[in-house]
Amino acid sequence: MVTTVYDVTTFNGSVSPYTDIGKVINEIIADIKSNQTTQDTRPGAVIYIPPGHYDLLTRVVIDISFLTIKGSGHGFLSRAIHDDTSDTSNWFEVQPGSSHIRVKHTDGTDEAFLVRRSGAPAEVGRLNGIVFQDFCIDGVASTKPYVEGNHKIGISVQSDNDSFRFEGMGFVYLTQAMVVKGADACSFTNNFVAECGTSISLPGASQVAKITNNYLISAWAGYSVFAENAEGILISGNTILWACNITLINSNRCTVSANKLLSNFPSMIALTNGSSENLISGNHFRRVYGDGTSTRFDDLFGLVHINGDDNSVTANQFSFSVPAAGISPAGADPTLILVAGGARNYLATNKIKANLGVKVVLDSSSTDTKILYSAAESQLRAHTNDYKLVATP
Incomplete structure (x- = not known):
């Protein structure tokens, strides 16, 4: 009987998975393709990575649907804390653990995993139902702020795709952790991404992606979440730290709710x-x-920056505690919310606690903005008369 469940440590590959797990996984994918040869006989397969330390010298290329690559834990360990500690000789662990892949490319590529299918989606179909679950992708060595860093990318999806899942993964010391182009109903949940340049990137276009319950700890030169031309993203329940930066470009009907942002x-x-x-x-x-x-941004850019129509910013808590000497430009009043442009934006019942004279700012190109209990009169700086204010008492 043809197998659909593989273990990298027992597969009869040309090399040991501990020497080059990338080559072994590519050989497993070739075996899957040799056994699943018709349109009606391609159920996909599972590739299991048991706990262990695996070097990846060869990029994995995935061009089949319904493939699950899974391990037994995200295995994250802070490489930055380790590297910043002068003496780790008494530490119990000095490497990430569980199902741990060390990206040590010798093939001249940037990605650990590249997902790509040749041909136009209308002619060959989209890639469907690929899952990355419960293992660690480790760039091994890098320096802050990790962009450009070591140029390593954990997972890069470069073909139109449907219903991909990234679950329980760990990423460390990568320029970009996850890049998914042309995503439809893609789910990122319960991942631990830290000490990377950019955590999640959705370039090109996407629709109804879900980014939930992740730890995203990116440095200041990249993004926590980046999306362009996106429709209906849900970003909820995440803890986003260090240099939280969610940037949505020409993106509509997205929800960003119930996140802890620092x-x-x-x-x-x-x-x-x-x-x-x-x-x-x-x-x-x-x-x-x-x-x-x-x-990259000064304190006049805003913690929340809006340039578009009919957006709502409601029921958020703003806690601002920065010494005056840390404000740029020097002597400026920091901006919490900047409505840089657009019509009918709505700010309501936002709570502000700040150690400095922070502002909510309306630029001259904004129109018909409504502000309800989101700024005291002294906290509003309007460069237009086209707004309505119910000031916070």
Whole structure:
């Protein structure tokens, strides 16, 4: 009987998986393709990675649907803390663990896993139902802020796709952890991403992606979540730390709710290039001063930056605690929410606690903005008369 369940440690590959797990997984995929040869006989397969330390010298290329690659735990260990500690000789562990893949490319490529199918989707179909679950992808060595860093990418999906899942994964020391182009109903949940440049990137276009219950701890040169031309993303229940930056470009009807957001830098959520009808609600924004130096955004850009129509920012808690000397430009009043442009944006029942004279700012190109219990009169700076304010008492 033809198998559909593989174990990298027992598969009869040309090399040991501990020497080059990338080559072994490619050989397993070739075996799957040799056994599943017709349109009606391609159920896919499971590739299991038992706990262990595996080197990846060869990029894995996936061009089949319904493939699950799974391990037995995300195995994250902070490489930055290890590297910043002068003496680790008494530590019990100095490597990430569980099902741990060390990306040590010798084939001249950037990606550990590349998902790509040749041919136009209308002619050959989309890739469907691929799952990455419960293992660790480790870039081994890098330096802050990890962009460009070591140029390594954990998983890169470059073909149109449907119903992919990234669950329980660990990522460390990568320039980009997960890049998914052309995503339809893609789910990212319960992942632990830290000490990477960008955690999740959805370039090109996507629809109804779900980003939930993740730890995303990215540095200041990249993004926690980046999406362009997106429709209906749900970003909820995440803990996003260090340099929280959710940037949605020309993205509509997305929901960002119930997240714990902490950053040492401005621009925690940015809706740009006409992003419209989005909801930002029930999040806790905490802006502090700490590790890292960035000139990408100054404190006039806003923790929330809006340039689009009919967006709602409601029932959020803003906790701002930055020493005056840490504000850029020097002497400026930091902006919490900037409505840089667009019509009919709605700010309601947002709570502000700050150690400095923070502002909610309306630029001159904004129109018909409604502000309800989201700023005291002294906290509003309007460069337009086209707004309505019910001030916080």
